[in-house]
Amino acid sequence: MNTNKAIRWKKIGKNLYLYALLIAVSLIFIGPFLWLLSTAFKSNAQDVFGFPPSFIPNPPVFDHFIEAWTAIPFPRYLLNSFLLLLIMVPSHIFLTALTAYPLARMNFRGRTLIFYAIIATMFLPEEGKLVPLFIIVEKLGMVDSWWGLIVPGLVGGFSIFLMRQAYLTIPKEIEEAAIIDGCGPFRVWWSVILPLTKPTLAALSVFSFISVWNSFMWPLIILKDESLFPIALGLAYLSGTFGTDVKTMAAGVVISLVPIIIFYIFMQRHFVSGLQGSIKG
Amino acid sequence: MNQVETTVRHSVVTERKKRKRKFNFVPYIFLLPAIVLLSTFEYLPTINAFYYSFTEYHVLAPPEWIGIENYRTMMNDDKFWKALGNSMKYFLITVPMIIILPLFLAILVNRKLKGINFFRLIYYLPVVTAMVAVAIMWKYLYHPSGLINAFLQGIGFENADINWLLNTNAAIPAISILEAWKAMGFYMLIYLAGLQAVSKDLIEAARIDGASPIKILWHVYLPQLRPVFAVTLVMATLGTIQMFTSIYIMTGGGPLDSTMSLPLYIYQKAFVELDMGYATAMGMVLWVILMILTVINYKISRGGHSVQ
Numbered sequence: 007m008n009t010n011k012a013i014r015w016k017k018i019g020k021n022l023y024l025y026a027l028l029i030a031v032s033l034i035f036i037g038p039f040l041w042l043l044s045t046a047f048k049s050n051a052q053d054v055f056g057f058p059p060s061f062i063p064n065p066p067v068f069d070h071f072i073e074a075w076t077a078i079p080f081p082r083y084l085l086n087s088f089l090l091l092l093i094m095v096p097s098h099i100f101l102t103a104l105t106a107y108p109l110a111r112m113n114f115r116g117r118t119l120i121f122y123a124i125i126a127t128m129f130l131p132e133e134g135k136l137v138p139l140f141i142i143v144e145k146l147g148m149v150d151s152w153w154g155l156i157v158p159g160l161v162g163g164f165s166i167f168l169m170r171q172a173y174l175t176i177p178k179e180i181e182e183a184a185i186i187d188g189c190g191p192f193r194v195w196w197s198v199i200l201p202l203t204k205p206t207l208a209a210l211s212v213f214s215f216i217s218v219w220n221s222f223m224w225p226l227i228i229l230k231d232e233s234l235f236p237i238a239l240g241l242a243y244l245s246g247t248f249g250t251d252v253k254t255m256a257a258g259v260v261i262s263l264v265p266i267i268i269f270y271i272f273m274q275r276h277f278v279s280g281l282q283g284s285i286k287g
Numbered sequence: 288m289n290q291v292e293t294t295v296r297h298s299v300v301t302e303r304k305k306r307k308r309k310f311n312f313v314p315y316i317f318l319l320p321a322i323v324l325l326s327t328f329e330y331l332p333t334i335n336a337f338y339y340s341f342t343e344y345h346v347l348a349p350p351e352w353i354g355i356e357n358y359r360t361m362m363n364d365d366k367f368w369k370a371l372g373n374s375m376k377y378f379l380i381t382v383p384m385i386i387i388l389p390l391f392l393a394i395l396v397n398r399k400l401k402g403i404n405f406f407r408l409i410y411y412l413p414v415v416t417a418m419v420a421v422a423i424m425w426k427y428l429y430h431p432s433g434l435i436n437a438f439l440q441g442i443g444f445e446n447a448d449i450n451w452l453l454n455t456n457a458a459i460p461a462i463s464i465l466e467a468w469k470a471m472g473f474y475m476l477i478y479l480a481g482l483q484a485v486s487k488d489l490i491e492a493a494r495i496d497g498a499s500p501i502k503i504l505w506h507v508y509l510p511q512l513r514p515v516f517a518v519t520l521v522m523a524t525l526g527t528i529q530m531f532t533s534i535y536i537m538t539g540g541g542p543l544d545s546t547m548s549l550p551l552y553i554y555q556k557a558f559v560e561l562d563m564g565y566a567t568a569m570g571m572v573l574w575v576i577l578m579i580l581t582v583i584n585y586k587i588s589r590g591g592h593s594v595q
Contacts, residue, residue, distance in 0.1 A: 041424075239419075
């Protein structure tokens with residue numbers, strides 16, 4: 007009895023030390039966000055900088071959020087990013103799933119060659135083809151429009167690779183049964199096979215969501231019209247003009263982070279599974 | 288009898304032929320959109336890149352062939368060498384941080400403990416946030432009287448008033464720390480997957496034999512994580528050589544080009560000065576450097592393992 011108790015206490019003691027360590031490390035990762043949040047709520051009278059740093063807004067005010075929302079075109083940027091998400095994520099997933107299917111499930115001439123050609127695009131560096139890509143997009147009349155943002159990103163080697171891995175795990179018999187039942191190839195794909203890849207589709211959607219919401223360099227290059235800016239580009243633009251107004255800027259950054267953090271909390275399971283799927287592949 | 292057999296065989300053959308023909312065009316229909324898109328936006332630009340790098344090209348006029356002139360200009364372009372050297376500094380400072388520290392994070396969170404998932408979630412949080420947002424945030428943290436200096440003062444460096452982003456010596460490490468901070472959670476998850484694949488029996492056996500935790504880490508975990516290191520090294524290299532957004536937001540390449548990275552210089556040449564041919568030539572050089580580093584990394588992390 008006594009030894010049992012001692013062991014339990016020892017275990018708790020050991021875990022306490024672990025929790026202390028886990029929390030200390032957490033502060034490194036979450037501390038900057040907390041500082042930003044508190045800064046956004048600080049009144050104009052309170053100092054942002056200085057020693058010792060203050061994490062508690064006293065009194066907390068909401069003015070800077072209102073300012074960020076009204077004085078600068080924040081709602082516009084947010085709306086743009088949401089619209090781009092609605093267009094880009096589904097179309098990217100659809101085309102990826104469509105392309106990967108025959109690469110995993112059909113026999114045809116040139117399959118290996120096409121597969122390797124698609125994989126090779128993962129190794130073409132962005133900076134190397136940045137200029138020629140811009141020139142092609144310009145010749146197609148897609149510069150300074152969402153077309154130039156959407157179309158070049160519709161398919162990518164990495165997503166196709168992941169999707170192909172997912173198809174490969176599905177037993178052949180399921181397909182054969184559907185074919186015997188008289189399903190055409192598109193039906194087999196759309197109503198029989200595709201629903202079986204839901205975890206990978208979810209993981210791909212998560213990756214796509216994050217990359218659309220956070221993308222910066224390409225929008226920076228092709229968009230000039232400020233009313234078309236997605237949120238990340240809008241933020242960068244604002245930090246140039248409003249950068250010295252730390253509290254308003256902090257409020258703006260907080261607003262831009264809220265959707266992605268909510269999305270992250272709800273979809274966290276798919277982050278891990280998708281990432282691990284990509285490593286095993 | 289014989290007659291019947293031949294007709295049956297005949298019909299089987301035509302059936303097979305028919306099916307073969309019927310099946311043959313379907314895969315290509317599935318593939319067509321991707322082939323068109325990848326040809327236009329991946330292969331064509333890559334081929335064009337080789338061509339443009341040998342031309343003088345200022346968007347308005349068509350490209351004009353000038354041979355290796357762009358590459359010769361590069362040799363005498365101090366700013367190019369500066370940017371290249373800076374990219375190497377970013378690489379040398381950032382890669383060790385994001386290869387080593389996340390391994391300890393992964394070991395820390397690789398245990399069954401109440402609420403451990405919550406901590407994993409927090410460590411991964413910076414990975415999902417936009418680089419633009421966190422770069423703006425860290426710019427304020429690096430303010431001379433900002434949180435970083437306050438923290439340094441708190442732990443005993445009483446006159447820490449470093450102007451991180453305006454000091455030509457401090458700016459590159461400062462930006463590298465931000466990059467590492469943002470990427471660590473990602474590498475932690477990769478290591479976590481690797482750690483969970485290590486055989487429990489092996490660790491148990493080592494423990495029974497009386498191996499210390501450090502010895503277990505060194506002799507049991509690390510050899511088994513070798514393939515994972517191959518992945519993380521290549522990814523970390525690609526990521527740090529291509530650093531752009533953080534620098535663009537925090538310093539814009541200054542002061543005095545002291546933080547200018549090669550991607551940022553390429554961007555400026557191409558889209559600010561509109562010197563497309565020269566920018567493409569530098570892009571080619573960046574590509575070659577990346578390939579060399581990737582091969583070296585791969586060789587190092589596979590080193591000694593001739594059998595695969």
